[in-house]
Amino acid sequence: MPFRPPGQCPVCGEWVPRGAAACDDCGACAKSGWKDDAETYDGLDLPDEDFDYDDFIKREFDNRARQLGGPTREQLWRWVGLAVFIVMVLGYLISVFR
Numbered sequence: 001m002p003f004r005p006p007g008q009c010p011v012c013g014e015w016v017p018r019g020a021a022a023c024d025d026c027g028a029c030a031k032s033g034w035k036d037d038a039e040t041y042d043g044l045d046l047p048d049e050d051f052d053y054d055d056f057i058k059r060e061f062d063n064r065a066r067q068l069g070g071p072t073r074e075q076l077w078r079w080v081g082l083a084v085f086i087v088m089v090l091g092y093l094i095s096v097f098r
């Protein structure tokens with residue numbers, strides 16, 4: 001039987017208030033699929049039962065943050081290495097041409 005608010009979100013367990021169209025916490029809704037509704041989407045390629053929706057969301061946000069913003073650790077070290085290299089070359093050039 002399909003989930004109807006109010007009640008605990010069948011996807012993440014957060015409380016979904018009466019009349020809410022979607023879960024505030026994980027964004028699940030009648031369209032994107034409360035877990036209890038999965039049977040009605042038979043035939044579509046849905047993830048299996050132990051699919052971790054919260055983990056999936058977290059990974060999606062991590063990827064997005066990586067695309068938008070700060071450099072990854074490897075990129076950071078590459079820049080640090082490059083800076084050290086440039087400083088060394090400059091120091092060498094200054095000592096040679098002075």
Ligand SMILES: [Zn+2]
Nearest residue numbers: 009012023026
């Ligand atoms: Zn939820």
